[in-house]
Amino acid sequence: MSQGKQSPNDTAPVAGRRRFLNTAALASLAGIAACTDKTKAASPAAAAAPHAASGEASATHLKPGELDTYYGLWSGGHTGDMRVLGLPSGREILRIPCFVPDALVGWGITNESKKIMGTKPDGSLRYTVGDSHHVHASYKDGNYDGRYAWINDKINSRLARIRLDYFVCDKITELPNVQGFHGIFPDKRDPVDPAINYTTRVFCGAEFQIPLPNQGQATDKAEQYRSMFTCVDAETMEVRWQVLIDGNCDLTATSYDGKLAATNQYNVESGVHFEDMMSAERDACLFFNIARIEQAVKDGKFRTIGSSKVPVVDGTRAANADPKTALTAYVSVPKNPHGVNASPDGKYFICAGKLSPTGTVIELAKVLDWFDGKLEKVDQAIVAEVELGLGPLHTAFDGRGNGYTTLFLDSQVVKWNIEAAIKFHAGDKTAKYVLDRIDVQYQPGHVNASQSETVAADGKWLAVGCKFSKDRFLPVGPLHPENEQLIDISGEKMALAGDHPVRGEPHDFIIFKRELLRPKQVYALDDFPLAVKDPKESGVVRNGRKVTVKMTSQAPAFSLREFTVKKGDEVTLILTNLDKVEDLTHGFAIPKYNVNFIVNPLETASVTFVADQPGVFWCYCTHFCHALHLEMRTRMIVEA
Numbered sequence: 080m081s082q083g084k085q086s087p088n089d090t091a092p093v094a095g096r097r098r099f100l101n102t103a104a105l106a107s108l109a110g111i112a113a114c115t116d117k118t119k120a121a122s123p124a125a126a127a128a129p130h131a132a133s134g135e136a137s138a139t140h141l142k143p144g145e146l147d148t149y150y151g152l153w154s155g156g157h158t159g160d161m162r163v164l165g166l167p168s169g170r171e172i173l174r175i176p177c178f179v180p181d182a183l184v185g186w187g188i189t190n191e192s193k194k195i196m197g198t199k200p201d202g203s204l205r206y207t208v209g210d211s212h213h214v215h216a217s218y219k220d221g222n223y224d225g226r227y228a229w230i231n232d233k234i235n236s237r238l239a240r241i242r243l244d245y246f247v248c249d250k251i252t253e254l255p256n257v258q259g260f261h262g263i264f265p266d267k268r269d270p271v272d273p274a275i276n277y278t279t280r281v282f283c284g285a286e287f288q289i290p291l292p293n294q295g296q297a298t299d300k301a302e303q304y305r306s307m308f309t310c311v312d313a314e315t316m317e318v319r320w321q322v323l324i325d326g327n328c329d330l331t332a333t334s335y336d337g338k339l340a341a342t343n344q345y346n347v348e349s350g351v352h353f354e355d356m357m358s359a360e361r362d363a364c365l366f367f368n369i370a371r372i373e374q375a376v377k378d379g380k381f382r383t384i385g386s387s388k389v390p391v392v393d394g395t396r397a398a399n400a401d402p403k404t405a406l407t408a409y410v411s412v413p414k415n416p417h418g419v420n421a422s423p424d425g426k427y428f429i430c431a432g433k434l435s436p437t438g439t440v441i442e443l444a445k446v447l448d449w450f451d452g453k454l455e456k457v458d459q460a461i462v463a464e465v466e467l468g469l470g471p472l473h474t475a476f477d478g479r480g481n482g483y484t485t486l487f488l489d490s491q492v493v494k495w496n497i498e499a500a501i502k503f504h505a506g507d508k509t510a511k512y513v514l515d516r517i518d519v520q521y522q523p524g525h526v527n528a529s530q531s532e533t534v535a536a537d538g539k540w541l542a543v544g545c546k547f548s549k550d551r552f553l554p555v556g557p558l559h560p561e562n563e564q565l566i567d568i569s570g571e572k573m574a575l576a577g578d579h580p581v582r583g584e585p586h587d588f589i590i591f592k593r594e595l596l597r598p599k600q601v602y603a604l605d606d607f608p609l610a611v612k613d614p615k616e617s618g619v620v621r622n623g624r625k626v627t628v629k630m631t632s633q634a635p636a637f638s639l640r641e642f643t644v645k646k647g648d649e650v651t652l653i654l655t656n657l658d659k660v661e662d663l664t665h666g667f668a669i670p671k672y673n674v675n676f677i678v679n680p681l682e683t684a685s686v687t688f689v690a691d692q693p694g695v696f697w698c699y700c701t702h703f704c705h706a707l708h709l710e711m712r713t714r715m716i717v718e719a
């Protein structure tokens with residue numbers, strides 16, 4: 080079956096497959112996918128055989144006790160967490176809860192985590208669901224600096240920040256007046272201040288258009304639906320500004336000079352209904368001139384929307400026709416694109432075609448020329464629009480001038496040379512830009528390479544997030560894991576090196592060298608204002624019906640053997656783990672009270688609950704810590 084092998088550039092084109100998919104074809108996308116799968120599923124071994132034979136696969140197998148050489152930060156999809164994988168082994172090392180409660184650590188149970196997640200006036204969690212898609216980390220001098228990572232929540236339009244010293248979420252910001260917050264990307268330096276060579280902003284695109292302000296006016300009129308592009312301050316996590324735009328936002332990319340951010344748009348039509356979103360022949364890659372937007376905000380050229388105080392500048396087409404003053408530029412790309420990625424040489428943004436079998440290469444210097452009035456039409460910044468295969472979604476880079484684009488419908492990754500594609504587009508039909516193709520199992524979404532979107536792209540490993548795993552793992556009923564495949568890209572030919580099942584449903588991920596992080600494995604007592612620093616401070620303090628219980632843990636005992644409260648008391652229990660040995664975590668569970676959380680070495684956590692059930696309750700350590708772990712208990716007595 081050679082269906083996946085055809086390409087514009089490496090073999091003769093096959094009639095009919097070179098055209099853009101129309102609406103009807105898109106509606107039956109699932110059907111196409113299923114049928115492609117069957118042909119592949121018939122001989123999965125055959126697909127992998129040529130590469131397995133190369134012997135490369137052994138490079139991913141670590142001996143017991145050996146450490147991985149790369150960190151991978153994976154989004155957890157609708158589990159609302161971030162996963163940490165070691166690569167090349169593919170071992171999952173940690174899940175970092177962000178948007179959704181987590182039973183292991185007590186995320187959403189402790190007061191500290193609830194404060195980060197956000198609560199309603201009654202103290203309960205504002206949201207208990209999430210949908211994280213994109214993970215990116217902070218930069219310095221074009222490479223990751225190990226300070227922060229960010230992750231989006233599409234459902235409730237929240238941005239979470241992860242501290243990469245402790246691998247915990249420390250702040251969550253909800254974006255005002257948007258829905259379907261999808262793409263994120265941190266800037267890589269400041270557009271005007273050369274001294275600021277690190278991330279200070281995170282850009283967030285909103286995929287859905289909504290009536291603004293969204294106050295219940297029923298409307299089907301497309302022109303009343305709007306989307307915005309949002310800038311969040313990397314340090315304070317406050318929303319700095321928003322740009323009202325035509326069309327919508329999907330993915331986000333930033334330039335290495337800090338001057339440009341961009342989002343690909345699949346709904347320039349502002350369609351409210353499914354078919355409407357595919358009516359236009361071309362959509363856009365929308366560029367933002369960061370320095371000009373910040374200047375406009377400084378100059379007070381903004382409005383606010385509804386109860387939000389965030390400055391909103393006008394980025395619509397009509398208001399930005401004059402390049403000399405424009406805040407935005409709409410570069411036209413084939414209809415319904417997906418993914419925009421920045422090449423590590425800093426020169427290009429690449430949009431994947433999705434409904435079009437193409438990759439579009441946009442030269443950033445030319446976009447800047449347009450803003451300077453030196454280029455007549457901004458579409459002249461397109462330096463290549465070349466055929467790659469069916470259903471291109473995302474592109475990664477090896478630092479040697481090649482892009483690796485996932486082809487969702489072809490179930491492949493295509494390796495292509497960007498400069499050759501530019502030559503081909505310019506008329507040199509001998510320029511061979513497609514260098515290799517590899518079958519993946521199956522239907523890949525995101526792809527990323529080690530260090531891909533940094534100046535230090537090293538072209539070693541490529542991970543591919545396959546949306547369907549079908550027959551690749553032992554059957555476990557209807558719900559299949561995703562298949563994160565690892566491909567060795569160090570040679571001319573890509574070589575499949577491993578399959579890794581992951582719990583649904585990661586989208587995006589980044590992979591970087593382990594040397595870039597220096598995580599701390601023990602907290603500092605002073606990081607926690609409520610810390611009980613000495614076991615002698617333990618005890619029960621009553622203030623009317625409010626009771627504070629202070630306690631410490633040191634294996635294998637809690638500092639209080641028992642504590643007594645009265646029925647109806649509002650109890651706040653503060654627990655500090657005074658063990659400072661690496662890996663010595665304790666748990667604290669109260670039966671019938673829905674309380675269970677952990678305290679890591681020198682961490683303090685607290686919970687608040689109403690003691691509404693009288694009786695004796697054995698609070699116990701849930702985290703195996705010591706030979707006498709089972710004996711590690713304290714008694715809560717709730718007097719009637």
Ligand code: CUK
Nearest residue numbers: 212472524525586587
């Ligand atoms: S999206 Cu999921 S495969 Cu949310 Cu980045 Cu493209």
Ligand code: CUA
Nearest residue numbers: 700702704708
């Ligand atoms: Cu402490 Cu188990």
Ligand code: CA
Nearest residue numbers: 345356357415
């Ligand atoms: Ca469209």
